Each structure stands twice: as structure tokens, then as C-alpha cells.
Amino acid sequence: MPRVSQDHLDARRRQILDGARVCFARYGYEAATVRRLEDTIGLSRGAIFHHFKDKESLFLALAEDDAARMADVVARQGLVQVMRDLLAGDSAHPPDWLGTRLEVSRRLRTDPEFRARWAERSRKITVATRDRLLRQREAGKLRDDVDVDVLTSFLELVLEGLVSHLAMGFPADDVEPVLDLVEETARRHRAGE
Amino acid sequence: MPRVSQDHLDARRRQILDGARVCFARYGYEAATVRRLEDTIGLSRGAIFHHFKDKESLFLALAEDDAARMADVVARQGLVQVMRDLLAGDSAHPPDWLGTRLEVSRRLRTDPEFRARWAERSRKITVATRDRLLRQREAGKLRDDVDVDVLTSFLELVLEGLVSHLAMGFPADDVEPVLDLVEETARRHRAGE
Numbered sequence: 001m002p003r004v005s006q007d008h009l010d011a012r013r014r015q016i017l018d019g020a021r022v023c024f025a026r027y028g029y030e031a032a033t034v035r036r037l038e039d040t041i042g043l044s045r046g047a048i049f050h051h052f053k054d055k056e057s058l059f060l061a062l063a064e065d066d067a068a069r070m071a072d073v074v075a076r077q078g079l080v081q082v083m084r085d086l087l088a089g090d091s092a093h094p095p096d097w098l099g100t101r102l103e104v105s106r107r108l109r110t111d112p113e114f115r116a117r118w119a120e121r122s123r124k125i126t127v128a129t130r131d132r133l134l135r136q137r138e139a140g141k142l143r144d145d146v147d148v149d150v151l152t153s154f155l156e157l158v159l160e161g162l163v164s165h166l167a168m169g170f171p172a173d174d175v176e177p178v179l180d181l182v183e184e185t186a187r188r189h190r191a192g193e
Numbered sequence: 194m195p196r197v198s199q200d201h202l203d204a205r206r207r208q209i210l211d212g213a214r215v216c217f218a219r220y221g222y223e224a225a226t227v228r229r230l231e232d233t234i235g236l237s238r239g240a241i242f243h244h245f246k247d248k249e250s251l252f253l254a255l256a257e258d259d260a261a262r263m264a265d266v267v268a269r270q271g272l273v274q275v276m277r278d279l280l281a282g283d284s285a286h287p288p289d290w291l292g293t294r295l296e297v298s299r300r301l302r303t304d305p306e307f308r309a310r311w312a313e314r315s316r317k318i319t320v321a322t323r324d325r326l327l328r329q330r331e332a333g334k335l336r337d338d339v340d341v342d343v344l345t346s347f348l349e350l351v352l353e354g355l356v357s358h359l360a361m362g363f364p365a366d367d368v369e370p371v372l373d374l375v376e377e378t379a380r381r382h383r384a385g386e
Binding site for chain 2: 028030095096099102103105106108109110115119146147149150151153154156157158159160161162163164165167168169170174175177178181182185189
């Protein structure tokens with residue numbers, strides 16, 4: 001057997017994830033069959049599932065990628081910026097892809113193991129959001145009459161609403177001032193305001 | 194043919210809607226087949242589709258019922274109360290039923306006619322929310338530095354987030370203070386706050 005370099009493995013993994021993302025977005029989670037995954041990725045099922053245990057693991061790996069990318073934006077610019085990026089049509093999260101997370105809602109609700117694996121991924125965003133808010137509070141930029149955990153849950157709930165809104169294809173042209181309001185809600189209110 | 198009274202028609206319609214709600218919640222929109230609808234409702238497909246054109250119309254009639262019920266709560270107590278009812282485990286909207294609206298997201302996104310029919314139903318809630326906010330503003334209870342349309346969209350986005358959160362089966366025990374914050378965000382800030 002030839003030695004396979006780490007670079008090669010990484011590239012192969014990337015090819016699988018990119019193709020799977022397109023496939024899930026195009027057909028939805030359930031209808032993204034193994035056959036369709038093969039076609040979209042351009043590899044055999046043997047090659048695909050050599051890298052990922054099963055379809056579920058592939059989906060969760062994509063969700064994990066998203067979470068890592070979002071946590072990165074959160075750390076630098078906050079969770080509202082993640083929402084602004086989604087609103088601006090962030091190419092990594094088109095509505096078709098966002099929709100897949102709604103489509104797995106039944107699975108999340110009824111399969112505790114799947115929910116636990118998904119929650120692990122969400123936790124990254126929660127931690128990044130909470131850390132950022134704590135730093136903002138220390139810098140005197142955050143209101144101090146509401147618990148940081150409550151503000152974190154508030155921002156996450158609005159994000160969930162936005163994902164749902166975009167995934168359903170509803171008009172988003174009136175959402176920007178809403179995000180301004182959400183951002184302002186977390187900020188320290190200056191005297192006289 | 195015997196004359197069928199309006200009462201009888203209404204009762205039959207109610208039986209169909211109640212059964213269909215159970216069926217959609219139990220199996221999800223796609224897997225709620227005509228056979229399963231017959232079993233859960235206890236009527237033949239002939240009888241069911243005498244009252245409703247097709248499965249889609251049945252589903253939208255249920256969504257319409259929900260919207261009317263929610264608009265009623267909104268008019269009296271506001272949209273945050275609708276959210277509090279959902280959070281308290283409002284029996285008319287269990288997570289299984291809420292999940293069906295996430296499951297149809299692809300359909301909503303890709304089928305303009307379906308989306309238009311759904312939007313018609315949502316409009317009732319928007320109108321009721323906006324009317325209530327305008328009354329609150331006249332009564333001096335609403336902040337006046339943010340447009341009523343923005344506040345309406347804000348509340349609706351949080352509702353969408355809550356529906357998604359509950360439908361995915363995530364813990365809701367930390368959501369109540371978030372709803373307090375949402376409610377407070379729309380209120381007039383008294384001097385000194």
C-alpha cells in the first residue's frame with residue numbers, strides 16, 4: 001500500500017465535505033441518498049465512508065465546520081455579525097443549506113444521541129458568544145442589569161429565528177433594523193437614553 | 194340524500210382537523226400519508242377530501258387555525274404571551290406539531306404558491322401584533338424610538354426562534370428570562386433606567 005500523506009487525506013476529506021454540503025442543500029437531509037452523495041462528491045461510497053462513519057456523521061461534521069466558522073466570527077465581531085453575514089447571503093450558508101437543519105428537527109427531537117452530538121457543536125457557539133459578552137462587559141460596553149447567560153440565550157434564540165426565516169424563503173429586507181435593535185438591546189444604555 | 198345540517202358539517206370538519214393535527218404531529222408532514230390520515234381521523238379518504246381539497250390544504254387549514262388562535266391571544270395579551278404559552282407547553286402546539294412547520298421549510302422555500310398561502314396565514318399574526326403595539330404606543334407603554342414595524346418583525350423573529358428551539362427538543366428552562374428581556378425591549382424605558 002502506498003503511504004498516504006496527511007495533505008492528501010485532508011484534501012480528500014475536504015472534497016467529501018464540500019460535495020456533501022452541496023448534496024444535502026440540493027436534496028434535503030433525507031433525500032440525500034448514498035447514491036446522490038456519491039454522484040455529487042465524485043467518489044464511491046467506500047471512499048466516502050472510509051472517512052466518515054455514516055451519513056449522520058457526515059452531516060454532523062458539516063454542522064461542526066459551520067459552528068467553528070461561526071464561533072470564529074463571534075470571537076472577533078459577535079453573534080449579531082454572524083446574523084448580518086447570513087442576511088447578506090453568506091455563501092457558506094445559503095438558505096438551502098440552512099434548511100437542512102430544520103429538516104432534521106424531528107430527528108433532533110426524538111433521537112437523544114443525535115441531539116447530544118448536535119448540541120456539542122452548538123456549545124462552541126454558546127461558549128464563544130458568552131466569552132465575547134463577558135469581554136464586552138469588562139470593557140463597559142455591555143448593559144449590566146441582565147445576566148450574561150440570558151443575553152447569550154437571547155442572541156442564540158434570535159439566530160435560530162433568523163435561520164428559520166431564511167430557510168423558509170421569507171423576505172429578509174426588513175430584518176436589518178431588527179438586528180440593529182437586537183445589538184442595541186445587549187449594549188450599555190448611556191445616561192439620558 | 195338526507196339534508197346535512199351545518200352543525201353536522203362543522204363537527205365533521207372539526208373531527209378531520211383534530212385527527213389530521215395528531216397525524217401530522219406523529220409522523221411529520223411527508224410521512225403523514227393518506228392511509229395514515231384515514232386511520233388517525235377515522236374516516237375514508239373520500240370523506241376527508243370532500244371537506245379539504247388535498248393534504249396541503251388540510252395542513253394549511255390547521256396552520257390557519259393556529260394563526261387565528263394566536264392572533265386572538267396577541268390582541269388581548271401580546272405576542273410575548275403567545276411565546277409564554279408555547280414555553281409552558283400549550284397543549285394546542287406540542288413540539289411534535291411545531292416541528293411540522295420546520296419540516297415544510299423546503300416546500301415553503303421552493304414552492305411560491307405554498308409560501309403565499311402560508312404567508313396569508315402569518316399575516317394575521319403580523320396584523321394583530323402591529324395593532325396591539327400601536328395601541329400600546331398610544332397608551333404610552335411602548336418605546337417610541339423604534340418603528341412599530343421593526344418591533345413587530347423583532348417579536349416575530351423571536352417567535353420563529355422559539356418555535357425552532359422547541360421543535361428541536363432543546364431545553365427551554367432558560368428561556369423565560371429571555372422572554373422577559375424581549376418584552377422589556379419593546380417597552381418604554383422610564384427616565385433613569
